[in-house]
Amino acid sequence: MTHGYNFAYLDEQTKRMIRRALLKAVAIPGHQIPFGGREMPLPYGWGTGGIQLTAAVLGASDVLKVIDQGADDTTNAVSIRRFFARTAGVATTTVTTQATVIQTRHRIPETPLRDGQIMVYQVPLPEPLAKLEPSRAEAARMHALAEYGLMQVKLYEDVTRYGHVSISYDYPVLANHRYLMSPSPIPAFDNPKLHMSPALQLFGAGREKRLYALPPWTEVRSLDFDDHPFRATRAPQVCGLCGAADSYLDEVVIDDRGSRLFVCSDTDYCAGRQEAGHGG
Amino acid sequence: MADDTLLAARGLSRRFGAVQALDNVDAELWPGEVLAIVGESGSGKTTLLDVLSGRLRPDRGVAWYRDPAGALHDVHAMPEPMLRALHRSDWGFVRQNPRDALRLGVTAGGNVGERLMAQGARHYGRIRDTAQDWLERVEIDASRMDDLPRTFSGGMLQRLQIARTLVTHPRLVFMDEPTGGLDVSVQARLLDLIRTLVANLHIAVVLVTHDLSVARLLAHRIMVMQRGCVVESGLTDQVLDDPHHPYTQLLVSSVLQA
Numbered sequence: 001m002t003h004g005y006n007f008a009y010l011d012e013q014t015k016r017m018i019r020r021a022l023l024k025a026v027a028i029p030g031h032q033i034p035f036g037g038r039e040m041p042l043p044y045g046w047g048t049g050g051i052q053l054t055a056a057v058l059g060a061s062d063v064l065k066v067i068d069q070g071a072d073d074t075t076n077a078v079s080i081r082r083f084f085a086r087t088a089g090v091a092t093t094t095v096t097t098q099a100t101v102i103q104t105r106h107r108i109p110e111t112p113l114r115d116g117q118i119m120v121y122q123v124p125l126p127e128p129l130a131k132l133e134p135s136r137a138e139a140a141r142m143h144a145l146a147e148y149g150l151m152q153v154k155l156y157e158d159v160t161r162y163g164h165v166s167i168s169y170d171y172p173v174l175a176n177h178r179y180l181m182s183p184s185p186i187p188a189f190d191n192p193k194l195h196m197s198p199a200l201q202l203f204g205a206g207r208e209k210r211l212y213a214l215p216p217w218t219e220v221r222s223l224d225f226d227d228h229p230f231r232a233t234r235a236p237q238v239c240g241l242c243g244a245a246d247s248y249l250d251e252v253v254i255d256d257r258g259s260r261l262f263v264c265s266d267t268d269y270c271a272g273r274q275e276a277g278h279g280g
Numbered sequence: 281m282a283d284d285t286l287l288a289a290r291g292l293s294r295r296f297g298a299v300q301a302l303d304n305v306d307a308e309l310w311p312g313e314v315l316a317i318v319g320e321s322g323s324g325k326t327t328l329l330d331v332l333s334g335r336l337r338p339d340r341g342v343a344w345y346r347d348p349a350g351a352l353h354d355v356h357a358m359p360e361p362m363l364r365a366l367h368r369s370d371w372g373f374v375r376q377n378p379r380d381a382l383r384l385g386v387t388a389g390g391n392v393g394e395r396l397m398a399q400g401a402r403h404y405g406r407i408r409d410t411a412q413d414w415l416e417r418v419e420i421d422a423s424r425m426d427d428l429p430r431t432f433s434g435g436m437l438q439r440l441q442i443a444r445t446l447v448t449h450p451r452l453v454f455m456d457e458p459t460g461g462l463d464v465s466v467q468a469r470l471l472d473l474i475r476t477l478v479a480n481l482h483i484a485v486v487l488v489t490h491d492l493s494v495a496r497l498l499a500h501r502i503m504v505m506q507r508g509c510v511v512e513s514g515l516t517d518q519v520l521d522d523p524h525h526p527y528t529q530l531l532v533s534s535v536l537q538a
Contacts, residue, residue, distance in 0.1 A: 145361045149368075149398025153383070156390050156397065159404055160426055225404040 008055040008088040014038055018056035018211070022202060025213035030175025031143070032126050037209035041083075046076055047105060048206025050122035051083070054103045057118055057202070058084065063091045065099035070107035070248070070265030077105075094268050106169075108190040110247045110269040113199035115216065121184040123205040126212065128172045128182040148180050151223060159228050168233070174221045175214060183220075189232045189248045194220040237262040240280040242273035285346065286311045286452060286484050292331055292341035294508075301327040302338065303508040311451065312482040316499035316516065318489060318531070324508040325488040326456060332486060333373060333454045334363050348451065368398050372445035376457040378437035381444070382429050388415060388440055389425040395448045414443040418473060435466035439473065446477060453478075455487045459494055471497050492535050496520055504528045 006012065014036070021035040040048040058064065064084050068077040072094040080103060081092045093099050096111040103120040113119065129139040132150050142148065151172055158165045165171075171188035175181045183194055184203055194201065194214065201214040214220060224230040235249045240261040247269055249262040264270035287309040294302040301324045309315050317325045330336035332343055334355040343355040348370065355363070367373065375381045382391050392411035393401070401407050412422050418439040429437055438458065445453060458474065459467040475498055478485055489495055495502050496516055503513040504525065512525040523529045 145364060147364070147398065149394060152397040152402070153386060153390050153394050156393055156404065156407065157386055160387055160389060160408075224402075226402050227405050 005087045007060070008058045008084065008090075009041075010038065010052065010055045014052075015056040018052060021211055022053070022056065022213060025202070025211055026200070026215045028179070029214050029218045030173075030179030030181035030212055032210045032212045034209055035211055037206050040206065042079070044207040045124060047080060047103070047122040049204030049208075049211065050103050050105070050120050050206075051080060051204075052206060053120045053202050053204040053211060054080075054084065054101060055088075057120070058088055058090060058101060060088070060090065062100045063093050063098055065093050065096065065102045065268075066104075067102065067107060067109070067266075067268075068105045069250070070109075071267045073267060095272075096268050106185050106187075107248070107265060108186055108193045110244075110264070110266045111272075113193075113197055115198040117199040119197075119199050119201045121186075121201065121203045123182065123184040123203045123210075124207070125170075126182055126203065126205040126208050126210040128170075128180050143179060146178065148174075148223075151180060155223060155225065159225065164228065165224065165230075171230075172223050174223060176218050177221075180223075181212065181214075181220075187234075187248055188222070188230075189234050191220070191222045191230070192232055196220075235262055238280070239264045239270060239273075242270045242278045243280050244270070244273055244278070284310060285344075286313075287332065287343065287345050287486070289332060289343040290341055292328070292338045292343065294327055294331060294336065294338045296327075300508045302331065302341075305341070305505075305508075305510055307332070307503065307510075309452070309484050309486060311484050313501065314478060314485040314487060314499045316487045316489060316495035316502045317505060318492060318495050318502060319505035320490060320531075323505040325490075325505055327508075328505070329454050329456055329486060329488050333367075333371065334358065345452075368395050369448050370451055372448075372450040372453040374441055374445055374453060374455040374458050376460045378429075378434075378441040381441050382437065384428065384430050387426045387428060388420065388432070391429065391440060392444050392447050395444065399448060410447060411443075414447050415440075417477070418443040419469075433466075434462055435470060438462065438470060442474065442477070446481065446483070449481065450483065452484045452486075455485055457489055457491075458487070459489075459491070467494075474498060492520060492531060504531065 017036055021033045025033045040051055066077045066081040068074040084090055085092050096109040101118045105122040127139055132154055133139045155165050169187050170182055170185045171191050173181050173183050196217055198216050200216055204211045222230040237249060238245045241263050244264055247264045250265045252261045252263060254261050285308055289307040292302050292305040305328060317328060319325050331338050337356055345353050345355050389411040392414050393407040396407050412425055415422060415425055420436055420439055459470055487498060499516045502516045502519050503510050506527045512519060512528045520532055523532045
């Protein structure tokens with residue numbers, strides 16, 4: 001079935017190395033673990049971190065789903081899904097409830113995850129302090145001593161300038177009351193889904209060669225102020241295809257006269273609702 | 281050391297290559313006291329300040345600090361988390377160049393609030409009220425609270441740095457030439473402000489300066505340093521009015537005519 005490739009492309013020693021790092025990561029939720037990232041047959045920024053983690057955790061009986069910005073049918077999602085279908089021969093699906101491993105970029109599915117599922121996130125910038133503290137050594141020391149006042153200063157500045165925290169994606173969270181963590185560029189709307197998730201959540205950054213994890217049922221708190229609590233925001237419209245008022249929406253320009261359509265970014269969720277008879 | 285000493289040092293020595301920057305220096309500081317360290321450039325003043333504040337390790341000697349609960353800590357044997365926690369709560373450090381200490385891309389209010397947030401303050405309204413109160417105490421107009429420090433004058437920057445340092449009510453503040461680089465009228469106003477705040481809040485200060493008039497205005501006691509050694513120390517007025525050591529006599533005679 002694998003035609004000249006080892007199962008799931010990576011050699012067994014590499015997968016073992018990544019699994020060892022993953023075990024460490026699961027033991028310390030939110031703590032970044034360095035790993036020997038390999039060259040993958042796709043460019044950095046297209047999901048090299050996620051694809052290595054998926055390769056390391058994939059088994060022959062797994063069912064794989066890959067989404068990009070919530071959609072199963074975009075280039076990146078299609079090619080990564082086909083990559084593992086060819087190199088591992090695993091079954092693939094677009095249905096969230098049927099998948100055992102879900103590799104994702106920028107979204108968490110709307111359908112609630114369940115016990116036994118594994119989420120694999122593609123992460124461009126694993127260090128949440130990178131934009132505030134240029135020295136990586138100093139950032140590591142801040143993590144070690146849990147000195148996260150600087151991140152709070154960034155939120156203070158946002159509230160002062162805009163009246164609210166202006167971070168709309170990659171909204172920093174505190175994992176298990178200890179480590180400041182980047183949730184990868186998912187919209188802040190998805191942050192509450194990280195909290196107490198029954199699924200195992202793995203995060204891989206290929207270029208930065210770091211991975212981290214949230215074991216199931218981990219407390220994940222989005223940073224905020226007592227008097228300016230975190231709020232998940234979405235476009236106020238309903239989906240133009242399925243009428244959903246609770247899902248995260250993409251704004252799509254549909255002609256050259258400025259007409260716009262708001263549709264669910266999660267294509268599986270939207271299709272499921274349309275099949276059930278909902279309409280926009 | 282005596283029961284109520286805040287900071288004490290015994291036999292501090294530090295060498296940089298061939299230069300003996302500190303040579304067997306003893307020092308004591310009591311709560312609420314201002315101690316000035318004076319001397320010419322290269323006499324070891326700043327090295328002593330760095331060693332006392334734990335930023336630099338001495339080759340020999342020991343420095344003790346008494347925490348609010350009365351327990352003694354060896355400054356250089358303290359675990360790093362504890363020393364860093366001390367530096368952002370019970371201690372403060374005012375540098376000569378406020379641009380080294382402030383975050384220039386963060387508003388004045390955010391700069392003052394940073395130490396509060398580092399201590400775990402999470403109520404925006406209260407952080408802001410405290411920051412505003414402190415800006416007023418250092419005579420910065422509340423309307424400038426949301427401006428970036430890069431739009432401030434040199435004197436305002438230095439006052440902002442002082443507000444940022446004192447906001448957590450430290451008991452001990454290290455100051456390295458706090459009035460250096462400012463013009464004379466701004467210096468006078470700043471000195472007056474520091475003197476008032478330090479006296480009202482009962483803060484102990486270790487003040488490094490090469491300017492004897494700054495020492496005379498602020499300090500209760502003075503230590504005169506030359507080539508890493510303390511050559512004379514005592515009450516400020518006593519030392520400046522009746523200097524015994526030839527080097528102190530030279531220092532005093534070179535400025536006091538003004």
